[in-house]
Amino acid sequence: MASDRIFGLVTLFVALAYIASATQIQTSFLSDPVGPKAFPMLIGAVAAICALVMIFKPDPDPDWPAARTWGGLAIAVIVLICYAYALKPLGFVIPTIFAAGILSYQISPRPLPAIASGIGLSVGLFILFKFALGLGLVAFPKGWF
Amino acid sequence: MDMMANLALGFSVALSPFTLMLAVAGCFLGTIIGALPGLGPSNGVAILIPLTFTMGLDATSALVLMTSVYYGAMYGGRISSILLNIPGDEPALMTTLDGYPMAKQGRAGDALVLSGVASFVGAFLATIGLMLLAPMLARVAYLFGPAEYFALYLLAFCTLGGMASNNQAKAALASCIGLGIAMIGVDSSSGLPRLTGGNLHLYDGIDFLVAIVGLFAIAEIFFFIESHGKGSSLGVKLDKVRIPWRDIAATKWTMLRASGVGFVAGILPGAGASLGSFLAYMSEKSIAGPKGGFGTGVAKGVAAPEAGNNSAAGGALVPMLTLGVPGSGTTAVLLALLMTLNITPGPTLFTDRPEVVWGLIASLLIANVVLLLMNVPMVKIFVKVLMVPPWVLLPGVTMISFVGIYSLSGSYFDLLLMVGFGLLGYILRKLDIPTVPIILGILLGGKMEDALRRAMVLSDGDFAFLFSTPIAIGLWIAAIAGFVAPMFLRGVLKKPQAVTD
Numbered sequence: 001m002a003s004d005r006i007f008g009l010v011t012l013f014v015a016l017a018y019i020a021s022a023t024q025i026q027t028s029f030l031s032d033p034v035g036p037k038a039f040p041m042l043i044g045a046v047a048a049i050c051a052l053v054m055i056f057k058p059d060p061d062p063d064w065p066a067a068r069t070w071g072g073l074a075i076a077v078i079v080l081i082c083y084a085y086a087l088k089p090l091g092f093v094i095p096t097i098f099a100a101g102i103l104s105y106q107i108s109p110r111p112l113p114a115i116a117s118g119i120g121l122s123v124g125l126f127i128l129f130k131f132a133l134g135l136g137l138v139a140f141p142k143g144w145f
Numbered sequence: 146m147d148m149m150a151n152l153a154l155g156f157s158v159a160l161s162p163f164t165l166m167l168a169v170a171g172c173f174l175g176t177i178i179g180a181l182p183g184l185g186p187s188n189g190v191a192i193l194i195p196l197t198f199t200m201g202l203d204a205t206s207a208l209v210l211m212t213s214v215y216y217g218a219m220y221g222g223r224i225s226s227i228l229l230n231i232p233g234d235e236p237a238l239m240t241t242l243d244g245y246p247m248a249k250q251g252r253a254g255d256a257l258v259l260s261g262v263a264s265f266v267g268a269f270l271a272t273i274g275l276m277l278l279a280p281m282l283a284r285v286a287y288l289f290g291p292a293e294y295f296a297l298y299l300l301a302f303c304t305l306g307g308m309a310s311n312n313q314a315k316a317a318l319a320s321c322i323g324l325g326i327a328m329i330g331v332d333s334s335s336g337l338p339r340l341t342g343g344n345l346h347l348y349d350g351i352d353f354l355v356a357i358v359g360l361f362a363i364a365e366i367f368f369f370i371e372s373h374g375k376g377s378s379l380g381v382k383l384d385k386v387r388i389p390w391r392d393i394a395a396t397k398w399t400m401l402r403a404s405g406v407g408f409v410a411g412i413l414p415g416a417g418a419s420l421g422s423f424l425a426y427m428s429e430k431s432i433a434g435p436k437g438g439f440g441t442g443v444a445k446g447v448a449a450p451e452a453g454n455n456s457a458a459g460g461a462l463v464p465m466l467t468l469g470v471p472g473s474g475t476t477a478v479l480l481a482l483l484m485t486l487n488i489t490p491g492p493t494l495f496t497d498r499p500e501v502v503w504g505l506i507a508s509l510l511i512a513n514v515v516l517l518l519m520n521v522p523m524v525k526i527f528v529k530v531l532m533v534p535p536w537v538l539l540p541g542v543t544m545i546s547f548v549g550i551y552s553l554s555g556s557y558f559d560l561l562l563m564v565g566f567g568l569l570g571y572i573l574r575k576l577d578i579p580t581v582p583i584i585l586g587i588l589l590g591g592k593m594e595d596a597l598r599r600a601m602v603l604s605d606g607d608f609a610f611l612f613s614t615p616i617a618i619g620l621w622i623a624a625i626a627g628f629v630a631p632m633f634l635r636g637v638l639k640k641p642q643a644v645t646d
Contacts, residue, residue, distance in 0.1 A: 033606030
C-alpha cells in the first residue's frame with residue numbers, strides 16, 4: 001500500500017512539473033491549431049490522473065529486499081556509474097575487471113570466482129569485441145603501451 | 146503469382162551465404178538467450194541491437210540476424226521451462242505446467258523434442274500467415290489518414306497496457322512515461338527544443354536503445370543481485386534424446402489449433418506471445434476436459450503453448466510491418482531496430498522496400514528450418530548452457546550492454562542514462578508497472594503527436610475529426626474495449642508480475 005502511495009505521490013509531482021515545463025515551450029510562427037505544448041500537457045495530465053489512482057487505490061506492497069540487499073543494489077549502481085565514467089580514460093580492460101568482478105561478487109559472494117569472473121570476462125569480451133566483431137575498443141589508458 | 150515472385154525475390158536475398166550464416170548464428174545465439182532463465186527475447190534482441198550497428202551490417206542483414214535471434218529465443222524459452230520449472234521468458238510460462246511434470250517423469254528428452262516440433266509448426270504456420278495476411282493488411286492501411294493512425298496508436302497502448310499489467314492505471318502510467326520521454330528533444334514541426342531543461346545532451350532526445358537496454362538488461366542484474374542468483378541449477382536429468390513419434394502424431398491437431406489461436410493473438414496490437422500461449426493452452430485444456438489430465442505432464446499440454454507462443458511471435462510481425470505498430474514487447478524492440486535503420490514500417494514498406502520485407506519473410510522460413518534442425522539433435526548442447534552460473538552470465542550481459550551503447554554514441558551521458566533506466570526498470574517491475582508500454586511510448590510518441598497535429602491541421606482544430614470515419618470509430622471502440630475489458634476479465638487473465646513480451 002505504502003509503496004504505491006509514495007510512488008504515486010512522486011509521480012504526481014513529476015507530472016505537475018512536466019505540465020509546468022510544457023507550458024514554457026516556445027511556439028514558432030508556423031504554429032498549427034494544436035501546437036507543441038498540447039500533447040505533452042495532455043500526457044502530463046493523464047499521468048497525474050494515474051498517479052492519483054495509485055495514491056487512492058493502492059495495490060498490496062511488493063516484497064522489497066532487506067536493508068543489506070538495498071546496500072548491495074546501491075553499490076551496483078555506484079559501480080556502474082563509475083564504469084560509465086572510467087571507460088573512456090582508462091580503456092576497456094581495467095574498468096571491466098573491477099566492474100564485472102564486483103557485480104559477480106554481489107550475485108554470489110565468493111572472492112575467488114568473482115576475481116576469475118572479472119578477469120575472464122574482461123579479457124574474453126575484449127578479444128570478442130576487438131577481433132571477432134571489429135569494434136574500435138581501446139584496451140588500456142593512452143600511453144601505457 | 147505476385148506472392149511467388151516476391152518470395153523468389155526474398156529467397157534471392159536470404160540465400161546469400163553471408164545472410165544464411167547470420168541466420169544460423171542468430172538462431173544459435175537466440176536459442177541460448179531464450180534458454181537462460183531471466184533473459185527473454187526482448188532482452189536478447191535489446192542487448193544485441195547496439196552491437197549489430199557497430200558491426201556495420203546493412204538493413205536486411207541486421208534484420209535477418211535480429212529476427213533469427215527473436216525466433217531462436219522463442220524456441221529456447223521452453224528449455225528452462227521444462228528442465229528447471231523456470232520459464233526463460235514469460236511466453237514460456239505455460240510450458241512449465243506440463244513440461245516440468247513430464248521431465249520429472251523421466252521424459253525430459255521427449256518433452257524437449259516435442260516442444261521443438263510444436264514450436265516449428267507454430268512458427269512455420271505463422272510465417273505462412275504473415276505472407277498471406279501482411280500484403281492484404283498493407284493495402285487496407287492505405288486507407289489510414291492521421292485520425293486513423295492516432296486511434297491505432299491509442300489502440301496499441303490500450304491493448305498492450307491492458308494485457309501487461311494487473312492494474313490499468315499503472316499500465317496507462319507506463320505509456321505516459323514513454324510518451325513523456327518521447328517529447329524530450331527538438332520539436333519536429335517547429336524545430337524548437339522542448340523539455341530539455343537546457344541540457345545539450347537532451348537536444349537529440351533520448352535514444353530508445355538506451356532506454357530499452359537499461360529497462361531490460363540492466364534492470365535484470367538488479368533482480369539477480371536481489372535473488373543472489375538462486376534457482377539456476379539443473380532440476381532434472383536429461384537422458385537419451387530421441388524423437389517421440391507417437392506424441393507428435395497424437396498432438397498434430399493440437400499443434401494446428403494452437404497455431405491458429407496463437408497467430409490471431411499475436412496480430413492484436415500489443416497482446417503478444419504471452420497471450421498466444423495462454424489462450425492456446427486454455428483452449429486445448431477445455432477441449433480435452435478434466436480427463437485430458439492437463440497439468441500432470443501430458444504431451445498436449447507441452448505442444449499447445451509452444452505452438453501458440455511461436456505462432457503469436459510470427460503474428461506479432463504482421464501489425465509491426467504493415468502498420469508500424471508492434472504486436473508484442475519484442476516486436477517493439479524490433480521496431481526500434483527498423484527505425485534506426487531508417488526503414489519506416491507501414492504500408493509503403495511493401496512497395497518501397499520489397500527486398501527488405503520479403504528477404505525477412507524468406508529468412509524467417511529458413512530460420513525455422515534451421516531451428517528445428519538445431520533443436521532436435523543439438524538440444525543437449527543448449528541444455529549445457531543452463532549450467533553457466535549467473536555470477537558469470539549477468540556481469541557479462543551488463544558489460545556487453547555497456548559496450549554496445551558506448552560504441553554507438555561514445556557518450557558517457559548515455560551510459561549514465563542507461564543505468565538510470567535500469568534502476569527505474571527495477572522499481573517499476575517491483576510495483577507491477579509494465580516496462581514494455583514505456584518502450585512503445587518512446588517509439589511511437591513522436592508519430593502519435595504528429596498524427597494528432599496533422600489531423601488538427603486538416604480539420605482546422607476540430608476534435609470531432611478524430612472520430613470522423615468508420616475505421617477511426619472502430620479503432621476507438623476497440624481501444625476503449627481493450628482497456629476496459631481486462632478489468633472484468635482479471636480473474637481469468639491473472640498474470641504474473643514480470644512482463645517481458
